[in-house]
Amino acid sequence: MSETDTRTQATSGVSLFVTRLVEARWVIAVSIAAILSVAAFSSASWPFVAVSVLAVVAVAAFVPRRSRARRRRDAEAASLLSPVERLSAERLAEAVPDPLILFDQAGVIVHANKPARSAFGSVLGGVDLMLRFRAPELQELVSAQLAGAGRPTVVDYAERVPIERHYRVSASSIGAGSGLHVLVFKDQSELRRVDRMRADFIANASHELRTPLASIAGFIETLRGPAKDDAAARERFLDIMNSQTGRMARLIDDLLSLSRLEMKPFVAPDEKVDICNLVRSVIDSLNQLAVEAGVEIVSEIPEGPIEVPGSRDELIQVFENLLENACKYGQSGKRVEITVERSSGGEPGVDVTVRDFGPGIPDEHIPRITERFYRVDVEESRTQKGTGLGLAIVKHILTRHNARLTIRSVLGEGAVFTVHLPSA
Amino acid sequence: MHIVSAYDEDLKFLTGRVAAMGGMAERMIETSISALVHSDGPLAQKVIGEDEKLDAAQREIDDRALAVIARRQPLADDLREIIGAIRISSDLERVGDLAKNNAKRTLAVATTRQSVKLFRGLQSLAELAATQLKDVLDVYASREVSRLTAVRDRDYEIDAVYTSLFRELLTYMMEDPRNITACTHLLFCAKNIERMGDHATNIAETVYYVQTAEQLPVDRPKHDRSHDVTVDTGAAAPGGAAS
Structure with missing residues (x-):
């Protein structure tokens, strides 16, 4: 005893x-x-x-x-x-804001704190660390640590899918004969993305901005030369130039908005948002646009609050983009339906469906319309003042929310966009 | 747990090596696409070099697995675990080969400077395949097989994007014959990536079998309709191209 x-x-x-x-x-x-x-x-x-x-x-x-x-x-x-x-290691680990994983001499995860669980999902106790973190650098780091490298070692580690994240990972032994080691992940995403953002901006934006810029340059040349004294042409050209600069401004806005989203550190959203209220306020804010487009928004939203974890501002942007698209591209249908309902079957959560009765989207484009600058119809997109980034933003936000976007469409009958937000 | 702890170590070694191969294969997918998109020759060479390591790892797993079977006469879940390691490692080795093939095409594509729009679709396809592989290997680590059905069903997304990409590339070739060299290479790259997705699906099936001793239902959705894609010569309007 x-x-x-x-x-x-x-x-x-x-x-x-x-x-x-x-x-x-x-x-x-x-x-x-x-x-x-x-x-x-x-x-x-x-x-x-x-x-x-x-x-x-x-x-x-x-x-x-x-x-x-x-x-x-x-x-x-x-x-x-x-x-x-007297403090337990577990409580100390919970208090650390960075993902932190404790593992034993056999390389098995003993404890993962809350940030680690929300960042890496399936990091449960009992899982072999080397099976979960397979990147060659981390394999080396962990095996060096288990082999008894005395001093703490540091490597850079990136997860690219589903969301790009960069970490500086350090491994060290807890010591005092506990046989435990600890991995600490320091989020470096922001620093890395500043670089990437610049590269992306040059690659994407230069290409997209060149077209309106070229047209403006063309008109300026015409105004200086052949149309110098033609008042009517001048008016018309200035109008076109005005709309082109507007397009460039919108493009830059959207690019910045997407970049800002990508810059945010990845944290599972823990704020509770009432989807019913949120969708109602989105409809209110877009009413004017719908009236101008001659489209009627029909909504079917249940009374009671349906709460899901999420970021309010980001979700507003999602539904604004979807509803705006439906009003613009489904204009010929004269009607847009938006419904909110609890998911039936499958994962518990809420489904928000935006349906338009426009021309629909051809099958071959559906899998790809969430790509940046992907357009089904270039001319149509231009006249509707689209930037080619709206759905890319939607997709990015939904990935952050662990949500799903399903797109169905029958040519000539319209398109249905369904957002499934999980309730936990 | 087994009475002979060396047996446990053998099994742990096998799963550990499989995971390490998975890590290498995941990395190769990423770097091969990055090399392709940025016309980065040295990076492509690196990917080609990586493949040797993957092959070596596969041979090592094969040898060790055979030795374990011969020495320990495994039964039931141990046997499934070992056979699973052999099968998964050969799938991962194929993924590595495909990534290597993509890397090799980098130089051919880079000879004529292509516009970014050609690569966007390829990038998103590769992202889907990489996500698929990552999810499957995560399940191999956590053994939460309930998540596998969803992973496997998502294979149709890859097929759908591939079909769409096929069409888009055909359109570009139609527009301008000078695009044909690059587009043909990119078409093969897309096919390679689509195959990677299939290998990920195979791995999902193996993991499910190892864990439950049952097969996943065979009727797996097929959405690769590229075999009947044709593009009218008259209507050569670019599919989703931004000018």
Whole structure:
């Protein structure tokens, strides 16, 4: 039996005796058995046997099994233990804002704190660390750590799908013979993305901005030369130039908005959002646009609040983009329907469906319309002042929310965009 | 747990090596596409070099698995685990070969400077395939097979994007014969990526079998309709092209 330290001191009276008896149960059992067997063979009187048994139990219950000096030492040691030393590693891990994973000498995950669970999903206790983090650098880092590299080591690690994230990962041993090691992930996504954003901006934006820029340059040349004194042409050209600069401005806005989204560190959204209210407010804000386009928005939204974890601003942007698209490209249908309902079957959550009755989207384009700058019909997109980024933004936000976008369409009958937001 | 702890170590070694191969294959998909998109020759060479490591790892797994079978006579889930390691490693080795093939095409594509729009579709296709592979390998680590059905069903997304890409590339070739060299190479690249998705699906099936001793239902959705895609010569309007 091991001596319990602080616990025995805290308990008192009956519970103290009970504890001692329980701790000494095997010794007591063996003593009683010995007394009984001796009694059976030597024909001793039963009262004597009963007294002996009671004596054994009483000694076990009343006599402290540690010397006074030892008890004093233990008490002193306990009071000297500072709060830091008594803190459990698990609680400390929970308080760290960066993902942090504790693993043992066999490379098995012992504990993953909350940020780690939300960043890496299936990091559960008992999973082999090397199976989950397969990138060559991390494999090297972890095996070096397990092989007993003395000092902490650091590598850069990137997860590219489903969302690009960069971490600086350091491994170190917790030490003190615990046989535990710790991996700490420091999010570097923001720094890396500034670089990437610049590269992306040049690659995508230069191409997209060149077209309106070329047309403006062309008109300026015409205005300077052949159309110098033609007042009517000047008016018309200035109008076109105006709309082209408008397009460039919108494009830059959308690009910046997408880049801002990509710059945000990845955290699972924990704010609760009422989808019903949110969709209603989106409809209100787009009413003007719908009236101008000659489209009627028909909504079917249940009364009660349906809450899902999410970021309010980002979800507003999702539904604004979807509804705006439906009004613009489904204009010929004169009607747009938006419904909110709890998902039936499958994963619990809420389904928001935006349906238009326009020309629909040809099959071969459906899988790809969420790509950046992908357009089904270039001319149509231009006249509707589209930037080719709306659905890319929608898709990006939904990936962050662990949500799904399903697109169905029958040519000539319109298109249906369904957003499924999981409730947990 | 087994009485002979060396047996446990053998099994752990196999799953560990399979995961390491998975990591290499995932990395190769990423870098091969990045090399292709940025016409980065040295990076492509690196991918080609990586493939040797993957091949070596596969041979190592094969040898070790055979040795374990011969020495320990495994039964039931141990046997499935070992056979699974052999099958998954050969799928991953194929993924590596396909990534290597994509990397090799980098130089041919780079000889004529192509506009970004040609690569966007390819990039998103590769992203889908990489996500698929990552999800499957994550399940191999966590053994939450309930997530596999969804993973496998998503293969149709890859097929659909591939079909669409096929059409788009045909259109570009139709527009301008000078595009044909690059577009043909890109078409093969797209096909390679689509095959990677299929290998990921195979791995999903193997993982499911290893864990449950049952097969996933066979009727897997097929949406690759590229075999009947034709493009009218008269109507050579670019599919989703932005000018």
